[in-house]
Amino acid sequence: AQSVSQHNHHVILSEAASLELGCNYSYGGTVNLFWYVQYPGQHLQLLLKYFSGDPLVKGIKGFEAEFIKSKFSFNLRKPSVQWSDTAEYFCAASLSSNTGKLIFGQGTTLQVKP
Amino acid sequence: EPEVTQTPSHQVTQMGQEVILRCVPISNHLYFYWYRQILGQKVEFLVSFYNNEISEKSEIFDDQFSVERPDGSNFTLKIRSTKLEDSAMYFCASRGGAHINEQFFGPGTRLTVL
Numbered sequence A: 001a002q003s004v005s006q007h008n009h010h011v012i013l014s015e016a017a018s019l020e021l022g023c024n025y026s027y028g029g030t031v032n033l034f035w036y037v038q039y040p041g042q043h044l045q046l047l048l049k050y051f052s053g054d055p056l057v058k059g060i061k062g063f064e065a066e067f068i069k070s071k072f073s074f075n076l077r078k079p080s081v082q083w084s085d086t087a088e089y090f091c092a093a094s095l096s097s098n099t100g101k102l103i104f105g106q107g108t109t110l111q112v113k114p
Numbered sequence B: 001e002p003e004v005t006q007t008p009s010h011q012v013t014q015m016g017q018e019v020i021l022r023c024v025p026i027s028n029h030l031y032f033y034w035y036r037q038i039l040g041q042k043v044e045f046l047v048s049f050y051n052n053e054i055s056e057k058s059e060i061f062d063d064q065f066s067v068e069r070p071d072g073s074n075f076t077l078k079i080r081s082t083k084l085e086d087s088a089m090y091f092c093a094s095r096g097g098a099h100i101n102e103q104f105f106g107p108g109t110r111l112t113v114l
Helices: none
Strands: A003-006 A010-014 A020-022 A021-026 A031-038 A044-050 A056-058 A066-067 A073-078 A089-095 A108-113 B005-007 B010-013 B019-024 B031-037 B045-050 B053-057 B065-068 B075-079 B088-097 B100-105 B109-113
Touching: A003 A089, A020 A108, A021 A031, A021 A089, A031 A066, A031 A073, A031 B100, A044 A056, A044 A066, A044 A073, A044 B100, A073 A089, A073 A108, A073 B065, A089 B010, B010 B019, B019 B031, B019 B109, B031 B100, B045 B065, B045 B075, B075 B088
Parallel strands: A010 A108, B010 B109
Antiparallel strands: A003 A021, A020 A073, A021 A073, A031 A044, A031 A089, A056 A066, A066 A073, A089 A108, B005 B019, B019 B075, B031 B045, B031 B088, B045 B053, B065 B075, B088 B100, B088 B109
16 A cells, blocks of 8 residues: 655654655655644645655745655655754645645654754 | 645534635636644545545545635635544645646644534
């Protein structure tokens, strides 16, 4: 079955620490991969996406993610987090060939201490 | 910047009652989705809609659920006879076209069934 899993449910970091959030997917075909962020009280917003090409993708607010096909992974990274990065982060995947429905991971709550 | 809107932001209803959740997708988008998130759980796909018909639905989307695009701008989700377990956050999303894979999400409607 298609699934997305995020390894970390709750992460607490100090400002300026580096961040890596894990995401693995199980899909048989060509996948599109996404990271969404939900700041407190706000919409889900797209941070970055991977469709094809360079496996290292850069998104907004200094975030990046690397698609490693052999590991079925799409981990999110940021070299130096800020207090304003406190939010919930969702990894999601869709098959290129289907209706575009997204399968989400469980989400990771990131708390950045000032 | 265009955005997806949803109304109401919070709906409280009695078990067995019908509810209609409303969404206004981004105006030139062609693909529409409903997702839900039960408190503490994953965001789950419910249904996708394209060209005035359902293109895919999940197991959750049973006969109690229906979707409609009544007037070319609104996209509604109806639950005919609500159950306690329907209590969740319901998100609407829209996508521009077949080769545009980013989905834009609305702020959600929190449905509470008593």
